[in-house]
Amino acid sequence: MLEIQSLECVRDDRLLFSDLSFTLAESEVLQIEGANGCGKTSLLRIICGLRLAEAGKVKWCGESIWANREDFYANMVYIGHLPCIKGDLTVLENVRALLDTRSLSVTDHVIETALTKVGLESYDDVPGKALSSGQRRRILLAFVELAKAKLWVLDEPLTALDVQGVQLMESMILEHKQAGGSVIFTTHHGMQLDCEMRTIELGSFTHAGQRD
């Protein structure tokens, strides 16, 4: 489904990784591991097409993501470090605004069900600025759940989440995998996934270091 071909990433004259290749099939879960600053976020942003790689290609269903961007973006959802939450919009409006950019129209009831699932029932009319950072992350979980994407790209999805939040994320990933979806994620927290999972270790280049 997703194919990564000999990617190379350089940041501030430092080689983060090079000749990185892997594929991700349906129902596969992949964790990117590595120390701080080894390029996990850069890799995920390259996969999404937000960042340009120095060399290499990202392919979706056999074609470059630039060639079929519309199809790729309709089937991929990304959450990064930033919360994407507007303080002046209510929780419900925030989820709706995120879904609207993907042209998904869902009823209030469906959003409320998703909010209940992520532990934000009866918060739908609360403005975003009144929420804690963990609750903001939970809004993003509701968005991921409703985004109807085959591929989830999650950068540190457990940030600011409490124990129940972590369990919720784990169960969401399992459900998504069982439904045939695939997930790429990074985390520094322990995620106990009760399923087959691959890991890729980044960072062998950080010490070899300087680019010549």
Added chain:
Amino acid sequence: MLNAFYHLLIRDLRLALRNRHELANPLIFFVLVVSLFPLAVTPTAEALQSMAPGVIWVSALLAVLLSLDRLFKQDYDDGSLDQLMLSPNPLMILVFAKVIAHWLLTGLPLVIVAPLLGMFMSLPADAVSVLVYSLLLGTPVLSLIGAIGVSLTVAVNRGGVLLSLIVLPLYIPVLIFGANAVDVAADGLSVKGQLTFLAAMLALAASLAPLATAVALRITASR
């Protein structure tokens, strides 16, 4: 596609209406600057009338320039801009929605108070109506061109000076034709040429600026 356009437009308008003090800033700036001029110079009707077109147009231009930051800054800071770029809809369309929202919230209020300021600067009635037409055609161009500048500088801390350096040279033709139209109208001559030129600039900016802005945003995000 049109759905996403419409919803983003509504979202931006709603956000602005919930944050009204910010909304009033460009308008207050515009009114204050124009009303300070008669205090600083000889307030005879002829003197005011001869400088009114320039003063009003320059103040409107600066009011728009000061408000440009709002266009993408918040979305960049909270990560929503990434989500817009990951939309299956063309980024150009979404950018266009944001620029239209920006014009409705800053340019349009300026157009609405402009007749009042025109009369205050003792412009004749004909010139006041030309002032409104020229601002109506010119301020959207300012928002459209400004969007290109903001999308290049949104990632720069305190990019305000850089933004003015990028954007002001592109604003100058609009300023010249806009102010000149009002000037010529005050002398009772035909302004068809100037207004047609402004309309042409609007058509050009509306068709090309969203594309340039979308590309610039992708460059900004890829750093």
